[in-house]
Amino acid sequence: MISELNYHKTYQGDPSVFGRVAVLMGGNSAERSVSLQSGAAVLSALQASGVDAFGVDVNKDVCEQLNKAEFDCAFIALHGIGGEDGKVQALLDLMAKPYTGSDHAASALAMNKLHTKQVWQSWGLPTPPYVTLEGKQSLETVLDTLGHVFVKPVHEGSSYGVSPARSLEELQAAADLAHKYDSLVIAEKLIHGEEYSVSVLGNTVLPPVQIQFKSDFYDFNAKYQSDATEYLCPAPLSQDDESILKALAARAFSTVGCRGWGRVDFMRNSSGEFFLLEVNTVPGMTSHSLVPMAAQAAGISFNELVLEILAMAVNG
Incomplete structure (x- = not known):
C-alpha cells in the first residue's frame, strides 16, 4: 500500500548487486531530446555511485541493440512512444531482464x-470532462459542451501537440496541431x-x-x-x-x-x-x-x- 510515511530505503549500499546496468535513453519519439538529458543524468549518477552502468541510445533496431548488449538490468529513461508505452518493457520481460518502473501493461495504459x-x-x-476529436464531429458542439478546453494528443508527453482553445478558430488550429502527433486526440475541459x-x-x-x-x-x-x-x-x-x-x-x-x-x-x-x-x-x-x-x-x-x-x- 502506498503511504505518506517517511521513505524506507531499499538500496543497502552495495553497487555490485545491480551487476551491469544498461541506461536506455533517446528513442525515436518527439521527446528524444528530453530523454537524452534524463539518461545522461541517470548514467552519471549511477557511475558516480560505483555502479557498472553504460548508456544505450535506443533506435528503431532496439531488439538487436539489446540482444547484443551485455547487461543484467535496465534503467529506462525513455520518454514517449516506443519507450514509455510498454513496448520496451515487454521486450525486457521476454528477455527476463529486470527494469525500472511500471510493467508493460501499466505503461501502455x-x-x-x-x-x-x-x-x-x-x-x-x-478528472476533467472531455470529448474525443474524430471524424466530422462539430467543433462548435465541443465548445458548447465543455467551454474552454485543452486539446491533447492521446499518446504524447512533454506537452508536445498540446494547446488551449477558447474559440472555434483556436480549437480548429489546436486540433490540427494535435493530429500531427497522434491520430487520436481529446479536448479536455480547461480547469x-x-x-x-x-x-x-x-x-x-x-x-x-x-x-x-x-x-x-x-x-x-x-x-x-x-x-x-x-x-x-x-x-x-x-x-x-x-x-x-x-x-x-x-x-x-x-x-x-x-x-x-x-x-x-x-x-x-x-x-x-x-x-x-x-x-x-x-x-x-x-x-x-x-x-x-x-x-x-x-x-x-x-x-x-x-x-x-x-x-x-x-x-x-
Missing part, C-alpha cells in the same frame, strides 16, 4: 490519456486554477510540487527551458489539502497498475477541488524535472533517488 481517464472515472476519481505534481517512490508519496509559470500554460518551454517557471516544494497547502492530494495521487497511481516510481499531475480549480490530468511512468530526470525536486524536499539526493529506483527493480 498510462501512455494513453483517454484510457487512463476512463479507468479513473470507473473508480470515481476526479482554471493551480497546477500540482505529485511523485511516487515505491510505497511513498513524496512532497507535492506547485508549478507557477508565466506562459499561457505549462508548455514545453515552461517545463524544460524557461527560467521564469517557479516550483514551490513542498507546495503551500494546508495539512488537510496536502493529505487529500497525496491520497488522490496514490489511488490514481495504483488504479492504473503503476509500480516503482512515477508522477501524477493535477489541476485545482477556484473551489479547491483537485482534478487528475495524467500519470507519467517514466518522468523526466533533467535539471528542471519534478521527481528529483520532490525527492530533495524529502531529503533524498539525486544519486540516492536513482539508486532507489534501480534497487526496486532488482529487488522486485
